[in-house]
Amino acid sequence: MFINRRAAESYRRLMDAKDQVGEVSCQSYPDAWFPEREHASDSEVRMAKELCGKCPIRQQCLEFALTNEEAHGLWGGMHARDRLLLLRKTQQVA
Numbered sequence: 001m002f003i004n005r006r007a008a009e010s011y012r013r014l015m016d017a018k019d020q021v022g023e024v025s026c027q028s029y030p031d032a033w034f035p036e037r038e039h040a041s042d043s044e045v046r047m048a049k050e051l052c053g054k055c056p057i058r059q060q061c062l063e064f065a066l067t068n069e070e071a072h073g074l075w076g077g078m079h080a081r082d083r084l085l086l087l088r089k090t091q092q093v094a
């Protein structure tokens with residue numbers, strides 16, 4: 001499930017943050033967060049991105065997805081392709 005120890009720790013931080021805020025938007029309507037697997041419409045995907053933008057645990061969510069190199073789904077308001085581009089930019093800077 002986790003690619004390394006850092007990813008496991010990042011997941012723990014995400015779950016701790018989620019425990020503090022309670023239910024988050026992606027739990028009530030998860031299909032739009034995984035458009036690769038589900039049949040979400042473009043407008044549903046846009047809505048999901050907007051809700052991620054307002055999510056109180058967005059930072060922890062995105063950090064986990066980047067750390068664990070999640071290849072699917074919308075995490076922290078970013079799709080896998082966008083996360084991959086962000087990782088490449090970050091590696092170029094480092």
Ligand code: SF4
Nearest residue numbers: 026052055058061076
């Ligand atoms: S930022 Fe993460 S936890 Fe928050 S709604 Fe989006 S996918 Fe869910």
